[in-house]
Amino acid sequence: MRRAALRILYLALLPALVLFALIVAPAVVVSRIASRARVWRPETWKKISYGSRYFGSSFRGRLGEVVDVIDVVRDRVILLVLLIAAISLAGGLIVHLLEIGVPSWVSARPDGPFASSVVGSDLAWFPAGGRLSFGGGAALVLVGCVALALLALGISLYAWLAFAMGEAIRVILRYGGAATLFPDPGDAIPGGRLVLCQLSDLHLTANGREPYEIEESSAAWPEGVARPDTADLTGRLRRLVAEIAAMRPPLVALTGDMTDLGEEAQWAELEAALAGIPASTQVLMVPGNHDIAINIGTSPDPYLTKRAEREQRFIEVLTRVERGPFQPPLHIPARKRARRRLRAIAGLYPRRLDLEGGIRIFGLNSNRYRSRFVGSNAIGQIGGGQLRRLARALRQGSGPVVVLLHHHVARLAGPISLNDTFMIAMDGPRLLEMLAAYQQKNPKKNSALVLHGHKHLAFFGHYRSKSGGRVSVYAHPSSTLGHETDGHLDGIARFAAIRLTDEGIWRVETHPLRPARAAVEAPPAAAEAAVS
Numbered sequence: 001m002r003r004a005a006l007r008i009l010y011l012a013l014l015p016a017l018v019l020f021a022l023i024v025a026p027a028v029v030v031s032r033i034a035s036r037a038r039v040w041r042p043e044t045w046k047k048i049s050y051g052s053r054y055f056g057s058s059f060r061g062r063l064g065e066v067v068d069v070i071d072v073v074r075d076r077v078i079l080l081v082l083l084i085a086a087i088s089l090a091g092g093l094i095v096h097l098l099e100i101g102v103p104s105w106v107s108a109r110p111d112g113p114f115a116s117s118v119v120g121s122d123l124a125w126f127p128a129g130g131r132l133s134f135g136g137g138a139a140l141v142l143v144g145c146v147a148l149a150l151l152a153l154g155i156s157l158y159a160w161l162a163f164a165m166g167e168a169i170r171v172i173l174r175y176g177g178a179a180t181l182f183p184d185p186g187d188a189i190p191g192g193r194l195v196l197c198q199l200s201d202l203h204l205t206a207n208g209r210e211p212y213e214i215e216e217s218s219a220a221w222p223e224g225v226a227r228p229d230t231a232d233l234t235g236r237l238r239r240l241v242a243e244i245a246a247m248r249p250p251l252v253a254l255t256g257d258m259t260d261l262g263e264e265a266q267w268a269e270l271e272a273a274l275a276g277i278p279a280s281t282q283v284l285m286v287p288g289n290h291d292i293a294i295n296i297g298t299s300p301d302p303y304l305t306k307r308a309e310r311e312q313r314f315i316e317v318l319t320r321v322e323r324g325p326f327q328p329p330l331h332i333p334a335r336k337r338a339r340r341r342l343r344a345i346a347g348l349y350p351r352r353l354d355l356e357g358g359i360r361i362f363g364l365n366s367n368r369y370r371s372r373f374v375g376s377n378a379i380g381q382i383g384g385g386q387l388r389r390l391a392r393a394l395r396q397g398s399g400p401v402v403v404l405l406h407h408h409v410a411r412l413a414g415p416i417s418l419n420d421t422f423m424i425a426m427d428g429p430r431l432l433e434m435l436a437a438y439q440q441k442n443p444k445k446n447s448a449l450v451l452h453g454h455k456h457l458a459f460f461g462h463y464r465s466k467s468g469g470r471v472s473v474y475a476h477p478s479s480t481l482g483h484e485t486d487g488h489l490d491g492i493a494r495f496a497a498i499r500l501t502d503e504g505i506w507r508v509e510t511h512p513l514r515p516a517r518a519a520v521e522a523p524p525a526a527a528e529a530a531v532s
Contacts, residue, residue, distance in 0.1 A: 080149075084142065084145045084146070084149075087141060087145055088138045088139075088141045088142040088145065089138055090141075091137050091138055091140070091141030091142075092134045092135060092137040092138030092139075092141065093134065093137075094137070095134065095137025095138075095140075100137065178410055178411045178424055178426075178428060178429055179409070179410040179411070179428065179429045179432050179463050180410060180411055180412070180413050180463075181410045181411070181412055181413065181459070181461035181462065181463055181473055182413050182461055182462065183413075183459065183460065183461050191499075191501060192499030192500055192501040192505070192507045193357070193499060193500050193501070193502075194247060194249050194250070194497060194498075194499055195249070195250065195251070195355065195359060195402065195498045195499060195500050196249055196250065196251035196252065196253050196361070196402070196498050197244045197247065197249045197251070197252050197253070197495055197496065197497050197498070198252075198253050198254075198255060198404075198451055198476050198495060198496040198497075198498060199237075199240065199244075199252065199253070199254050199255070199476075199479045199495050200254065200255040200256060200257065200406075200452075200453030200454075200476040200477070200478065200479055201255075201256065201257040201288070201453045201454065201456055201476075201477070201478035201479060201480070201481065202233065202237055202254070202257065202258050202259070202270065202478070202479055202480050203233065203257055203259070203260045203290065203478065203480060203481060204230070204233050204234060204237065204258065204259050204260060204266050204269045204270050204273070204480075205229065205230045205233060205259075205260045205261075205266060205269075206230055206263060206265035206266045206268070206269055207230065207265065208229045208230050208231070209229065209230060209260075210227055210228060210229055211228065211233070211260050211481065212260050212261060212290075212294075212296065213481075214227060214228070214481075217487070219487075219488070220484070220487055220488055220489050221481075221489055221491065222482075222488065222489060222490060222491040225491045228480070228481070230269065233269075233480050234269050234272070234273045236479075236480045236493040236513065237270075237273040237274075237479070237480060237493075238273050238276060239493070239513055240479060240480075240493055240494075240495050240513055241273065241274060241276040241277055242276055243495070243511065243513070244277070244495055245276055245277060245278050245281075247497065248278060248280065248281065249281060249497070250281065250282060250355055250356070251281065251282045251283070251284060251324070251353070251355065251361065252277055252281055252282070252283050252284070253283075253284045253285075253286075253361075253363070253404050253451065254283070254284070254285045254286070255286055255288070255404050255405065255406055255451060255452055255453045255476065256286055256287055256288025256289070256290075256291060256366075256405075256406025256407075256452075256453055256454065257288030257289065257290040257291060257406065257453065257454070257478075258270050258285065258288065258291060259290060259291055260290055261290065261294055261296075262290065262291045262292055262294060262310040262313065262314070264313060267313065267314075267317045270317075270321075271317065271320060271321060274321060277323075281323070282323050282324030282353065283321055283322055283323040283324065284322065284324065284326070284351060284353060284361065284363050284404065285317075285318055285321060285322055285363075286349070286351075286363045286364060286365060286366075286404055286405055286406055287314055287345070287365055287367055287406065288367070288406040288453070288454065289367055289377055289378050289380075289406065289407075289454075291310065291314055291367075292307060292310040292311050292314055292345070292367055293307060293310075293367045293369075293370075293371060293377050294310075294377055295307075295371055295372070295373065295374050295376075295377040296374060296377075300374065301372070302372050303372075304370060304372065307370070311344075311345045314345065315330070315345055315348070318330060318348075322351075324353050325353065325354075326351045326352065326353050326363075327351070327352045327353075328347070328348065328351075330348070345365060346365075346368070346383070346385070346386075348365070349363060349364055349365040349386055350362045350363060350364050350386060350389055350390050350393065351363035352393060357399075357400075357500075358397075358398075358399035358400065359399060359400045359401075359402065359500065360393075360397060360399060360400070360401050360402070361402050361404070362390060362393065362401065362402070362403045362404070363403075363404045363405070364382055364386060364390070364403060364404065364405040364431075365382070365383075365386065365405070366380040366381065366382050366405040366406050366407040366425045366452075367380065367381070367406070367407075368381040368382060368383035368386070369381035369426065375422065376422060378407075378422050378423050378454070379407075379422055379423075379424075379426065380405075380406070380407025380408070380423070380424060380425030380426065380428070380454070381425055381426050381427055382405070382425055382427050382428070382430075382431060383427070384427075387427065387430055387431060387434065390403075390431075390434065391434055394434070394435075394438050398441075398442060398445055398446055399445060399446065400445075400446070400447045400448075400449075400500060400504070401435065401438065401446070401447070401448045401449070402449045402450075402451060402498070403431070403435065403448070403449070403450045403451070404450075404451045404452070405425070405450070405451075405452050406452055406453055406454050407423065407424060407425040407428070407452060407454050408420075408423055408424045408425065408428065408452060408454055408455060408475065409424070409425050409428030409429075409431055409432055409450060409452065409473065410424070410428055410429070410432060410461075410463055410473060411424060412459065412461070420455075423454060423455050431450070432450070432463045432465070432471050432473075433465055433469075435448040435450070435469070435471045436448070436463065436464070436465035436467070436469025436470060436471050437465070437467070437469055438469075439469045439470055439471060440465075440467060440468055440469035440470075443470075444504060445504070447472075447500075447504050447505075447506060448470075448471045448472070449471070449472045449473075449474070449498070449506050450471060450472070450473045450474070451474050451476065451496075451498070452473075452474075452475055452476070453475065453476045453477070453478070454475075455475065455484070456477045456478040456481060456482070456483065456484040456489065457475050457477055457483065457484055458475065458476065458477045458483045458494075458510060459473075459474070459475040460472070460473070460474050460475075460508055461473055472506055474496070474498075474508045476494070476496050476510075477494060479493055479494055479495055480493050481493075482494070492512045492513065493512070493513035494510050494511060494512050494513060495510075495511050495513075496508055496509065496510050496511070497509040497510075497511060
């Protein structure tokens with residue numbers, strides 16, 4: 001048995017390697033031609049030379065993804081082994097019934113003393129000039145199945161590595177050219193008209209589960225505070241909604257990651273918790289990556305079928321939660337039996353709302369990047385079509401503008417972080433340049449403010465274009481989990497109140513909510529900035 005296996009391996013290995021080389025070599029050539037060799041230009045390598053540490057961290061992260069995939073495949077290994085065994089037995093039976101002879105290439109024995117000592121001189125299963133036995137036929141079919149499985153595995157790994165590395169290089173290049181924000185608290189001018197209240201990154205769960213982020217890294221949650229489950233998260237949100245309702249803002253904006261995994265039960269928890277918003281207050285929702293684009297190792301989505309289901313689920317929730325005369329209007333089926341497919345999410349944004357005083361609100365979907373990898377589901381992209389529609393809308397009017405989306409549009413000043421690389425919207429600089437040009441047309445009237453969430457980081461900064469245009473950017477932390485510093489959350493719930501003074505100055509106030517079960521010492525925070 002051992003000699004037969006060694007001989008079959010010896011004879012099958014070389015053809016398998018040759019076949020693998022014939023498939024991989026053209027794939028490499030095609031990929032090089034398709035990329036137009038851009039990644040090999042010297043100036044490109046200069047741009048990414050600072051990211052050498054990224055590749056090491058990314059490689060470790062990719063290995064972690066491989067482990068996740070193995071965990072998923074492990075449950076199907078037994079089925080695969082049984083299937084191969086059944087095919088091998090069927091092949092042996094067919095060989096025996098059809099009395100198939102031994103191929104000459106199987107009966108041929110390699111020359112040389114080394115080959116003779118390894119392979120052996122006599123194999124009962126493959127007698128020269130005779131017929132294949134039942135065991136010999138089954139063994140040949142088994143080797144063929146194993147060779148095909150290994151070939152498929154090799155091709156899959158190559159394709160995965162090529163796409164993953166290509167994606168990583170593209171993200172690094174975009175991040176290197178991203179706009180930089182610098183902290184600027186501005187003038188602490190009191191007062192101002194309340195424009196809207198912002199909630200972000202609620203990460204609501206269902207059935208008593210903890211958020212995915214805390215399940216993966218329990219050390220991120222502060223010590224002495226009970227780890228949040230569904231009841232804690234929804235309880236915090238209800239208390240935040242009650243405080244917001246007391247202020248009676250014209251608009252409540254939710255900037256993404258409202259649910260933890262975009263499941264139907266989690267959306268139901270959100271709808272119930274938002275019931276306390278006054279009927280006179282309008283509601284705007286923009287999706288986050290956890291709402292529609294999340295891709296986790298225990299439930300991979302390489303064909304994006306689950307993403308399509310989450311997008312449709314989000315649109316259906318939008319028809320029930322969104323409140324206000326937004327443009328474009330949502331298509332709601334008149335009868336359940338005649339239910340038609342709702343509009344694709346790509347055609348719903350930007351969502352436009354006009355408030356009193358000439359303030360225009362625009363909600364953007366920054367999840368246009370269609371990630372097929374676990375490690376890249378947090379990458380943001382607004383998309384050229386959406387940006388063009390926003391540019392047309394900006395040209396049709398003037399006055400203060402607030403743009404809401406989920407992903408970061410610029411990177412912070414300071415050292416580069418791997419986490420930042422995969423968190424930013426790759427076309428964020430285009431949005432900032434567009435708003436800066438709009439603000440520069442009439443600096444005293446056309447103030448521009450960008451509000452987002454995503455990184456659970458509280459930050460207020462300014463972007464200034466080369467031509468002198470200025471845009472304020474505020475990043476809101478998680479409204480239920482808190483502000484994150486060095487991978488650790490503070491556990492304090494918050495919402496932001498956005499105000500606009502008569503002088504055209506934006507003020508962003510953060511209102512912290514103390515945890516109900518245990519107190520975490522942290523002073524109230526307020527971020528204020530001048531934009532004119």
